[in-house]
Amino acid sequence: MHYRQYGRTGRLISRFSLGLMRCLDSAAQLEAVLDAAWRLGINHFETAQSYGPSEAYLAQALHSLQLPRDQVIITTKILPDRDPQQMVEAVLRSRDRLGIDSIDCLALHGLNQPEHLQQAIAALPALQTLQAEGVFQHLGFSSHGDRELILEAIATDAFDFVSLHYYLLFQRHAPVIEAAAAKNLGIFIISPVDKGGLLHQPSAQLIEDCQPFSPLALNYRFLLSDRRITTLSFGAAKAEELAVLQDFVDADQPLSLEEAEAIARLEQVRQQRLGRDYCQQCYACLPCPEAINIPEVLRLRNLAIAHDMQAYGRYRYRMFENAGHWFPGQRGSRCTDCGDCLPRCPHHLPIADLVRDADQRLAGAPRRRLWGD
Incomplete structure (x- = not known):
């Protein structure tokens, strides 16, 4: 060691x-x-x-x-x-x-x-x-x-x-x-x-x-x-x-x-597979009036689509609204199409559509956490 x-x-x-x-x-x-x-x-x-x-x-x-x-x-x-x-x-x-x-x-x-x-x-x-x-x-x-x-x-x-x-x-x-x-x-x-x-x-x-x-x-x-x-x-x-x-x-x-080439290749793969829907995690979309943690929702969507990490996405996504300040934010289903985030996104993503798509892919029954707040 x-x-x-x-x-x-x-x-x-x-x-x-x-x-x-x-x-x-x-x-x-x-x-x-x-x-x-x-x-x-x-x-x-x-x-x-x-x-x-x-x-x-x-x-x-x-x-x-x-x-x-x-x-x-x-x-x-x-x-x-x-x-x-x-x-x-x-x-x-x-x-x-x-x-x-x-x-x-x-x-x-x-x-x-x-x-x-x-x-x-x-x-x-x-x-x-x-x-x-x-x-x-x-x-x-x-x-x-x-x-x-x-x-x-x-x-x-x-x-x-x-x-x-x-x-x-x-x-x-x-x-x-x-x-x-x-x-x-x-x-x-x-x-x-x-x-x-x-x-x-x-x-x-x-x-x-x-x-x-x-x-x-x-x-x-x-x-x-x-x-x-x-x-x-x-x-x-x-x-x-x-x-x-x-x-x-x-x-x-x-x-x-x-190793460095393999790491760089992962980013390239995500960009290719997600295309115009790829969230680059700039966080410019925040704050959301409905308190949706848009960047994290879309990061989980990125991984689910690019690398088929559905299990991980569901595991983390269902913590929204169930883990308090340890994993803050509302689920994508809370989106009201207010459009507040759209002009702030430098990549002009259809954010409302993407967060709802993430919710459909990843929402699941909540699990008990290992310890309380």
């Missing part, structure tokens, strides 16, 4: 991190996964108060496995709150549940809306007092919010690391990667396989489009080859699921010419 410095934390962190949101069945389950990850070379374990009993299970596993505390990096996440004292108490509860003297990395979980960032800023003096007392060592944040909000959070200079979405098939946050690297922040990529396109079960079309590489390998290489990115999340429910990482633990060399 290769390691990189986690930005200005100064900690050397494995190129893959174990996310524990899927290890919720039992302490024994988490221990088995943790043991397999440690043997693979993973030294960073990420949990959250929102992940049910995960913190307590992690404490039991660390004690049972007797992993050297000075070689393990633990991140846990707390939700922002209007009351800074509530956040202070949340940090203390996490520390106690984890059974450690000091949390290595504390992340504010889900700075997804402007009010969340405002709450974080208001709580900074209290959190910094805890940090000075050694309750935690480094402060960061995760975000499922828009690019401008994440850039605003980075610009505060209050954080040491950031967790965000950025993948081969979603490069909207490229400027965020650049800004975070310029501030020497550790950069943690959230769920690159699942949120990155359900790449553990790709469509036959996507497999063909990525040849001679697998979609999973091409996405991993795209991310691992970027020296600005510190670590990639991997969520395993079973120890054997970690075996897929064996081929990538040291695969962080620069992209080969063949």
